[in-house]
Amino acid sequence: MNEIIMDGRPLPFVDGQTVAAALVAAGRVAWRTTRVRQRPRGVFCGIGVCFDCLVTIDGAGGQRACLVLARAGMTVTTEESDDE
Template sequence: MKNGRVTNHPVLGTLDERVTLRFLFDDQEFEAFEGETIAAALLANGVRTLRRHEETGTPRGIYCNIGHCFECRVTIDGITGQRACLTVLKDGMNIRSGKTLPAPLKKGVH
């Protein structure tokens, strides 16, 4: 497993062993730890692009990581527009990058 996680912290010590889960992201299998959000698991596995901007097509990733923005929207088990930073990963999830998701707010609507 590609691992971008801190496993031995100088103040917090060594992390305990955790249950490993498997999930798909754009048809590629990854591993994660039980209790991680999708965003944390993807970051730990080296994935930085979660979707493409609706108008420009530029890559978008995790921005605030606390649920305030909508940059990390992905499709989870067929449900579009889910925020990866707020969704706890479950074993066997099928996650797809957001390629054609609508903008959260329409221009000109107040």
């Protein structure tokens, strides 16, 4: 099984899974919070329409975890949002 690095920790994934799917499969339903009210966010629509699942991938911020296929060795970090 392959692994991505999520917030400094290895996280397994299956080929073909998105980053969001790997996170949910590992039991993480929220991986960022809103900046003002600290509300938890994770995958919501799962098709890239909303922006609830944002993460930083290999240094590039604002990536929708539901659209990016997981790759071995990928570094993913959580984000905060400017909304509520």
